[in-house]
Structure formats: structure tokens, C-alpha cells
Amino acid sequence: MKKIIYFALLTGSIVLASYRGGAISWLLLYFMLMLPLIALIYVQYVYCRFRIVQQVDRYVDKGVPIPYSLKLANEDWLMMTGIGLNFYTDTVTVTNDTGEADHLFLLPHQHLEMDLSLSCKYRGTYPVGVKSVSITDFFDLFTITYPMMAQIRLTARPRLLTLEQLRSKLSALDPKKNPLPSALLQEQLDYELRKYIQGDSLRTVHWKNSARAGELLVRKQTPQELFELVVIMDCTPFSEEDDLKRMQMEDNVIEAALALLHDACLKKIKARIVWCSDNIQEIMIDNMKSFDIFYNLCAELCFCSRLTLEELWNSYETKAAKSSALWLIGCNISPSLLQKVEKNCEPGKKVTLIDTGTEPL
Secondary structure (H helix, E strand, O other), X not given: OHHHHHHHHHHHHHHHHHHOOOHHHHHHHHHHHHHHHHHHHHHHHHHHHEEEEEEEOOEEEOOOOEEEEEEEEEOOOOOEEEEEEEEXXXXXXXXXXXXXXXXXXXXXXXXXEEEEEEEEOOOEEEEEOEEEEEEEOOOOOOEEEEEOOOOEEEEEEOOOXXXXXXXXXXXXXXXXXXXXXXXXXXXXXXXXXXXXXXXXXHHHEOHHHHHHHOOOEEEOOOOHHHOEEEEEEOOOOOOOOOHHHHHHHHHHHXXXXXXXXXXXXXXXXXEEEEEEOOOEEEEEEOOHHHHHHHHHHHHHOOOOOOOOHHHHHHHHHHHOOOOEEEEEXXXXXXXXXXXXXXXXXXXXXXXXXXXXXXXXO
């Protein structure tokens, strides 16, 4: 609308100067011709004198909304109009309950505070908040977008799913990618079961599995130190060209591993997480303190393994105790690895393969 008004005035001044002449008509025409230059200078001026301060927590949890505050300031004598804020939206969701972030205006020496919230879509370290500032002149002739010179970055830790949530997500995936029933997720982390023998204490009866099996089953009194859960995580770089898709695939692998490890930790089952970066890494997780160490490490865990999941399994398999339960977690599992898991499961050693897929868990 403002552009239409400007061009109408410009056309009128040209007609007036052409047919009427006179100093006033030509002065009006020159003024209308100078307006675009004045508008361009105004846009540059606002950019140089406009001030913005952002505040947000340095460490957050993925998917959890956190406070995010903006402070805008006009420290000059000239009114500023047509200010638009463009946020990072690919990796972050910004919620603005205080009004629009477009077409803001600031009176001379006015300060404006905006309280928003944001939540991270992916784990890792990346810039958030205002990505660029768009400034439009008073006649809407020019809109120039300037990138923020100083970015704010935060580190998002991955989500911590419960085992039940993981089971629910995996059950919705293509069964061909997860050939083992998802119900094994709970059973394998539970105590070993055997048939009820007369004289066994009723306190050892596993009622849920007994109802499922149609006969009484009791928990074996196996010493906990003889059982260990080994989670082998695929950290090879994914070939996805889309960075957001690649980040989601990495998140799926990490969140599935964390769900298993956390559940084992709550049940006081020793767990060992194994992955590869420059070399093979492993952490024993036998209490919440050691779990928290690995959980915080996952925020910036690099997927740069020189070994595939199959190669890592081959390298580590001889180290695993015979009473271990092995879990291989990856994304887009190859058919050859799937066949190998099915053929090479030794009696007494459980090997489970999880394909976390590319969709969010």
C-alpha cells in the first residue's frame, strides 16, 4: 500500500512539473526522486544504531521448552520502524506469546523486552535465537536483511526415553527392520526365568510373565555380578545429504542406547556402552553417576567412527563375558549384519539388533 502511495505521488509530481512547471513543482519532483536514496540511508542508519541482546541457558535438554529473552533498544533520537526478527527455525522451535516479531518500531531512547520460549529439536551444539534482522524503510521500498554478527549457541542434551516409550516407537517401525519382537526389550533386561518348583517362595513368582506363559514362572536367583548388558552403538557417519535428517538419525541411535542403559541402571544391572570414534571407547555404567557422565557426553558425541557396526561387534565380541546380553544399535542396518546376527547367536548369549530408523523416536 505504501509503495502504491509513493508511486502515485511520484507520478503526480512528474505530471505537475511537466504541465505546470514552477519552482514548487520541480522541488516536489526532486524530493520524490530523492526519497528512495533517503529510504536506503535510513535502512542503513537503523541497522547501525539498533541494539539487540539475547539471553538463554547454555545447556538444555532436547524438546524441553526453556525461557528465552530479547532486549531491543533504540539508543538514538530517530524513531525506528519496520524491524523484523528472523529466528533459527530448522533446529529450534521458538514460541512467542508476547506479540509479533515483525514490523516492530521503537521510539527514540525506547527499550523493549520480549519474553519467549524455545525448545531444541536435536541434540548437539548449534546457534539459536535471532538468525537475522530485516529492516524496511517507511515507504516499503527497500527491505534489507542483515545476519546477526554475534550468535548465541547452546548445547542440547538428548532426550531420555523410558523403555516403554522406546518399545512403543520400535513397534511402529517396519517389522523387517526390527525382526526381533520388541517385547524382548523388557524381558531381556529382567531377571532370568524358570518354571516354578514346589517349595519356591511365592515372592519370586513373576506374575506378569506367568500369566502370559500360562504357567508359574519364577526368577532365577542368579548373582547380579554374573550378568552384564553390553550396548554397542553405531557411530559411523551417515551419508545423508540433508543435515537435519542426519542429525535425527544420530539422535535416534543415542536415545535408544540411553533408554536401555538407564533402565538397566535402575534395575542395578551392570551395563557397558561401547562405541568407536578414533578408537574403540567404552564406559562401565553401574550407577547413576556413571550414567550421568555418559549422558552429558552424548550431547556432543561425534559420529566419526572408522569402524562399521559389524566391524565394531567383531572387534569387541571376544571381550564380552559369556553371560552378557549384547545389543547392537544402529540406523539403516544392512541385510548382511541382520543375517549374521541370526546365524551367530551362541547358546546362552543373547544378541539383539535394533534399527532405530530415520523418523523421530
